[in-house]
Amino acid sequence: xxxxxxxxxxxxxxxxxxxxxxxxxxxxxxxxxxxxxxxxxxxxxxxxxxxxxxxxxxxxxxxxxxxxxxxxxxxxxxxxxxxxxxxxxxxxxxxxxxxxxxxxxxxxxxxxxxxxxxxxxxxxxxxxxxxxxxxxxxxxxxxxxxxxxxxxxxxxxxxxxxxxxxxxxxxxxxxxxxxxxxxxxxxxxxxxxxxxxxxxxxxxxxxxxxxxxxxxxxxxxxxxxxxxxxxxxxxxxxxxxxxxxxxxxxxxxxxxxxx
Amino acid sequence: xxxxxxxxxxxxxxxxxxxxxxxxxxxxxxxxxxxxxxxxxxxxxxxxxxxxxxxxxxxxxxxxxxxxxxxxxxxxxxxxxxxxxxxxxxxxxxxxxxxxxxxxxxxxxxxxxxxxxxxxxxxxxxxxxxxxxxxxxxxxxxxxxxxxxxxxxxxxxxxxxxxxxxxxxxxxxxxxxxxxxxxxxxxxxxxxxxxxxxxxxxxxxxxxxxxxxxxxxxxxxxxxxxxxxxxxxxxxxxxxxxxxxxxxxxxxx
Amino acid sequence: xxxxxxxxxxxxxxxxxxxxxxxxxxxxxxxxxxxxxxxxxxxxxxxxxxxxxxxxxxxxxxxxxxxxxxxxxxxxxxxxxxxxxxxxxxxxxxxxxxxxxxxxxxxxxxxxxxxxxxxxxxxxxxxxxxxxxxxxxxxxxxxxxxxxxxxxxxxxxxxxxxxxxxxxxxxxxxxxxxxxxxxxxxxxxxxxxxxxxxxxxxxxxxxxxxxxxxxxxxxxxxxxxxxxxxxxxxxxxxxxxxxxxxxxxx
Numbered sequence: 130x131x132x133x134x135x136x137x138x139x140x141x142x143x144x145x146x147x148x149x150x151x152x153x154x155x156x157x158x159x160x161x162x163x164x165x166x167x168x169x170x171x172x173x174x175x176x177x178x179x180x181x182x183x184x185x186x187x188x189x190x191x192x193x194x195x196x197x198x199x200x201x202x203x204x205x206x207x208x209x210x211x212x213x214x215x216x217x218x219x220x221x222x223x224x225x226x227x228x229x230x231x232x233x234x235x236x237x238x239x240x241x242x243x244x245x246x247x248x249x250x251x252x253x254x255x256x257x258x259x260x261x262x263x264x265x266x267x268x269x270x271x272x273x274x275x276x277x278x279x280x281x282x283x284x285x286x287x288x289x290x291x292x293x294x295x296x297x298x299x300x301x302x303x304x305x306x307x308x309x310x311x312x313x314x315x316x317x318x319x320x321x322x323x324x325x326x327x328x329x330x331x332x333x334x335x336x337x338x339x340x341x342x343x344x345x346x347x348x349x350x351x352x353x354x355x356x357x358x359x360x361x362x363x364x365x366x367x368x369x370x371x372x373x374x375x376x377x378x379x380x381x382x383x384x385x386x387x388x
Numbered sequence: 389x390x391x392x393x394x395x396x397x398x399x400x401x402x403x404x405x406x407x408x409x410x411x412x413x414x415x416x417x418x419x420x421x422x423x424x425x426x427x428x429x430x431x432x433x434x435x436x437x438x439x440x441x442x443x444x445x446x447x448x449x450x451x452x453x454x455x456x457x458x459x460x461x462x463x464x465x466x467x468x469x470x471x472x473x474x475x476x477x478x479x480x481x482x483x484x485x486x487x488x489x490x491x492x493x494x495x496x497x498x499x500x501x502x503x504x505x506x507x508x509x510x511x512x513x514x515x516x517x518x519x520x521x522x523x524x525x526x527x528x529x530x531x532x533x534x535x536x537x538x539x540x541x542x543x544x545x546x547x548x549x550x551x552x553x554x555x556x557x558x559x560x561x562x563x564x565x566x567x568x569x570x571x572x573x574x575x576x577x578x579x580x581x582x583x584x585x586x587x588x589x590x591x592x593x594x595x596x597x598x599x600x601x602x603x604x605x606x607x608x609x610x611x612x613x614x615x616x617x618x619x620x621x622x623x624x625x626x627x628x629x630x631x632x633x634x635x636x637x638x639x640x641x
Numbered sequence: 642x643x644x645x646x647x648x649x650x651x652x653x654x655x656x657x658x659x660x661x662x663x664x665x666x667x668x669x670x671x672x673x674x675x676x677x678x679x680x681x682x683x684x685x686x687x688x689x690x691x692x693x694x695x696x697x698x699x700x701x702x703x704x705x706x707x708x709x710x711x712x713x714x715x716x717x718x719x720x721x722x723x724x725x726x727x728x729x730x731x732x733x734x735x736x737x738x739x740x741x742x743x744x745x746x747x748x749x750x751x752x753x754x755x756x757x758x759x760x761x762x763x764x765x766x767x768x769x770x771x772x773x774x775x776x777x778x779x780x781x782x783x784x785x786x787x788x789x790x791x792x793x794x795x796x797x798x799x800x801x802x803x804x805x806x807x808x809x810x811x812x813x814x815x816x817x818x819x820x821x822x823x824x825x826x827x828x829x830x831x832x833x834x835x836x837x838x839x840x841x842x843x844x845x846x847x848x849x850x851x852x853x854x855x856x857x858x859x860x861x862x863x864x865x866x867x868x869x870x871x872x873x874x875x876x877x878x879x880x881x882x883x884x885x886x887x888x889x890x891x
Contacts, residue, residue, distance in 0.1 A: 196540055214543045226541050230559040230637045239555060240545050273639030398735035405736075484653035491868035492830040494746075498837065498852045498860050503674055578744040585749065585838060594747075601750035609751045617743040 135244045135292075142217065142294025142327050144170040144193070148202035151188060161352035162188050166202070168346070168355070170295075175321060175328045177342030179335055179381065185353025186331040190297045193329065194220045206294060216243065219288035220297040223304050225280040227272040227287070233259065234268040237287045244291070258286040261320060278309040282316065289324060298330040302337065314340055322365050335381050339374050340367055347384050357384045424606040432607040441596075446615060448591035452508075453580040456515025460572055463516070464523025465565065471524070472531035485524065493518045493579055497586050508590060511583040518579035519572035526568025530561030563638065566631040573627055577620050676858045681865075684858040693847075698866070701832060701843040704760070708767025709828050713821055716772040720779025720817075737776070745770040745831045749838055758839045763832065770831045771824045778820020782813035815886050822878035826871055833867050 149166035152159040163185045170176055178186050191197045193204060195214035204211045206218070219240075227236045234255055241251045259265055262282040272280055281301060288296060301317075302310045314337055321328060321341070332338050338345045339361060347357040359377055367374065406426070413423040436442035467485075471478040497514055504510045534557050542556045584594025593612050600608035658678060664670070665677035688694035722729045723737070745766055756762035786809055794804045836845025844863055851859035 194544060196543060214546055216546050218544075220544055222537070222541075224537065226537050228538060228541070228556065228559070229639065230562070239547075242551060242555075243546055243548070271637045273637070397731050401732050402736050402739075479649055480653050482653075483650045484657060487654055490872040491864060492833070492871055494830055494834040494837070495848075495864045495867045497834075498848050499857075499864055502852055502855070502857055502860060578746060581744065582746045582834060585746065597747070597750040601753055604754060606751070606754050609754065613743060613747055613751055616747045617739070620744070621742045 135241075135246045135250075142206050143172045144168070144295055144327060144329070145205040145208075146193075146203065147205075149189075149192070149204060150201040151185070151192060151197070151199075163192075163200075164352040164354045166353070166355060170327055170329065172327055173325050175341055175343045176330070177338035177345045178329065178331045178348060179333070179338045179345060179385065180348030180353070180356075181350050181385070183353075184348040184350035186348060187299055188353070190220065190299050190329065190331055193295065194218050194297050216240075216291050217294045218297065219291055219293035219295070220299060221281070221284050221288045221301045223300040225272070225277075225284040227280055227283055229272050232269045232271055233264060233275070233283045236272070236283060237290055240287050240290050254290055258290045259283075261289070261323070262286045263316065276309075277305050278313055281305065281313065285317070285320070289320070289326075293326060295327045295329065298328065298332075300331055300333065303333060310334070310337070317341060318366055335378055335385070336369070336374075339377050339381070340369055345377070345381065347381065424610070429607045429610055432605075433611055436608070436611065442611065442615070445591050445593050445596045445612075446619070448595075449580055449584065449593045450619070452511055452515055452583075452592065453576045456512050456580065457519045457572060457576045459512070459516040460519025460576065461523050461569060464520045464568070464572070465527045467520075468524045468527025468568075469531055472528045489521055493521075493575065494582055497583060501587055506587045506589050511580070511587055511590075511592075514583045515576050515580050518575040522571040522575060523565075523568045526564045526571070527561065530564025530568075531557060533564075534560040563635055566635060570624065570627060570631070573623055574620070577616075577623065581616060674857065676861070681858050681861045685862045685865075688859070688862060694862070694866070697842060697844050697847045698870075701836065701845070702870075704763050704843065705767060705825075705829055705832050708764045708832070709771045709825055711764070712768030712771030712828070713775045713824055715768070716775030716820075716824070717779050717817070719772075720776035721783050723776070724780040724783035741773045741777070745827075746834060749835060753839055758841075763835055763840065763843075766835050767828045767832050771828045774824040774827065775817070775820045778816050778823075779813075782816040782820075783809075785816065786812045815882070818878070818882050818885065822875060822882070825878065826875050829867075829871050829874060 146166055146168040149163055149168075150161070151163040152161045154160070166189065168176075178189070180186055188197065192200055193211065195211055195218065198212055211218075227233075228239070231239065237258060238251065238255050241254065244251070246254075256268075259268060262285055264279060264282055264286065267275065267279065267283075272283075275283065281304075285301070302313050305313065318341055330338070330341065335345075339359075342361055345359045345361060346355055347359075348354065349356040359380060361374075361377060363371065363373060409423050410426050413425040433442075467481070471481060471485075493514070496517060500510050500514055504513065538556055538560060539552070542552045547555060580592070581594045584590075584592035585598055586594075588595050588598040593616055597609050597612045600606070600612070661675075662678050665675050669675075685694075719733075719737075723733065724730075748766065748769065752762045752766055756765060790808050790812060794808055799808070832843075833845040833848075836843040837849045838845075840846040840849075844867060848860050848863035848867075851857075851863065
């Protein structure tokens with residue numbers, strides 16, 4: 130039975146990762162992707178992860194969401210070990226992955242398929258979440274009729290409608306042009322401030338990581354491990370041009386590039 | 389006026405051929421035998437429409453084609469899905485399927501005629517087989533190539549296996565299946581006519597032609613051939629329009 | 642382990658063969674409906690030894706060769722013409738596409754009345770079948786030659802014959818060869834079907850005679866040989882395609 134009760138409010142989940150090791154087996158040899166990852170995420174915290182390509186950032190997210198199930202170590206959500214996908218954990222991919230054969234509403238409504246909720250209530254939630262991401266009016270549009278930014282917003286609505294304990298964002302704005310990216314970063318900030326679920330976001334963009342995150346984690350590659358951590362003690366919503374942020378940015382660049 | 393003339397240029401050659409035909413029919417008795425005059429064709433047309441002969445045979449061919457097509461699609465999709473979703477089934481049934489596929493459809497007619505007689509059952513069976521093959525192939529293709537990233541979304545949304553099938557796999561495979569139906573339609577139509585030519589009992593355009601050949605009635609044959617071409621074209625057109633509507637979510641530039 | 646995997650592919654054909662042999666042995670069906678595979682094999686050897694099979698096969702294949710040769714070469718010429726000359730396209734196009742819709746099988750009665758049932762009519766039907774796929778493919782192949790190739794040839798001042806030989810032909814060749822392959826396999830099927838209906842020699846006629854004499858073993862031999870030849874023709878062409886077009890990025 131996959132049907133679960135609909136959360137009455139946004140539960141925020143506490144994520145504990147301890148001693149996480151992951152390796153892929155290629156041609157008989159083990160290729161280590163993640164090495165000894167320790168991460169404690171408090172409920173309602175926004176954690177950004179930055180790092181060069183190949184540092185296993187995406188693999189880490191896939192392990193947390195449950196798409197990959199084999200790993201050494203612990204990944205615990207509110208104390209329970211993660212072994213498969215669940216509606217308690219949502220993810221937004223870099224390619225929006227909306228189903229082309231469904232309209233925006235249908236795509237978002239699909240996320241509620243296995244929630245025990247009366248249909249009228251489900252419809253209301255769909256309308257609410259479409260409004261949340263500023264897509265009202267596009268309920269019956271097909272994905273190919275949407276711009277990249279709009280499609281990604283629909284994907285965010287689809288992930289949020291489940292009121293997941295943890296929301297994972299895998300380079301959500303990476304496929305968009307610079308202007309759309311800035312606009313959507315502001316949108317993400319606004320939405321998150323409203324929802325306040327636990328978020329883990331992977332990104333290439335340092336400014337984005339600092340703008341949105343309470344903590345920024347720097348990862349190193351080959352194999353992937355955590356190198357450095359910065360705490361961003363600024364209130365939300367933030368000002369992109371703030372000197373404190375700029376200072377952090379220089380610090381991060383140092384960490385990432387100069388070594 | 390000018391654009392109308394421009395479009396009409398394509399009709400020039402056919403018109404010339406028709407005139408040549410008429411000319412040949414007036415040459416001598418042998419000409420009239422082979423190339424029946426247009427007037428005879430016209431007369432025959434009116435006659436056959438009047439006594440319903442054309443319609444009866446036409447509908448019989450269409451009925452055979454549709455029943456065979458529906459059965460072929462049903463069995464074909466089922467087998468295609470099975471082979472795509474179950475590697476065991478694929479390994480067991482696949483080789484047999486592919487080796488039997490090598491025998492051309494029309495080659496089965498004599499065998500089936502021997503085993504099941506000359507009647508309706510044989511004909512519909514042959515048409516079913518003709519529709520079956522492309523359906524299996526295209527369905528298999530469609531289901532085994534559903535992009536992994538969509539299947540992952542289904543996993544993340546905790547869809548049950550049945551939901552995964554109906555909401556993700558089936559719609560994703562539908563374009564391939566539609567292509568399969570298009571091919572199956574063409575094969576079914578040709579095979580229906582072929583089976584009627586070969587097992588000439590009962591009604592059908594093929595039977596009409598065989599009888600006309602025996603009676604040297606070229607005008608009936610000409611009409612039948614035109615019907616066959618026209619109906620084949622119309623069915624394909626109809627189906628293409630239908631699939632374009634059903635699959636309007638596709639981003640085709 | 643690998644070997645086991647390879648062998649597992651043979652399970653179903655072998656299972657079918659075994660079931661066939663068993664059912665025939667048990668005599669569930671009358672002899673004229675189902676003969677054991679062993680007998681089919683024996684009949685095959687007999688037909689081969691007496692030369693009868695090769696005779697029929699030779700007739701069929703020579704008809705195929707002639708009809709296919711004529712039809713495909715005409716198709717090639719016409720297809721190239723349609724693609725390169727606007728006026729040909731305009732005047733002949735609609736008729737071409739209309740005639741293409743008419744299945745070859747449906748033309749058998751008409752051609753029998755027009756040409757009688759000797760060799761001419763069979764060759765013409767085969768030629769008709771071979772003509773259209775090749776013409777279509779040739780048209781597409783030529784139309785598919787990128788504009789940029791012509792421009793590069795221009796820049797390098799390539800003369801026309803050299804251009805055709807070195808650039809146009811290799812560029813247009815892949816779809817054209819595929820068109821030849823499809824046309825050949827289709828022509829083979831149509832030929833055998835034609836022989837089933839109206840012939841005095843050839844593989845199809847052998848099958849039909851056997852059917853009327855209720856010799857199902859001969860019918861089976863005929864059907865299997867038809868399938869094998871069809872497969873061989875298709876396979877041969879595919880190998881040709883692979884060999885000629887190694888340079889293609891697929």
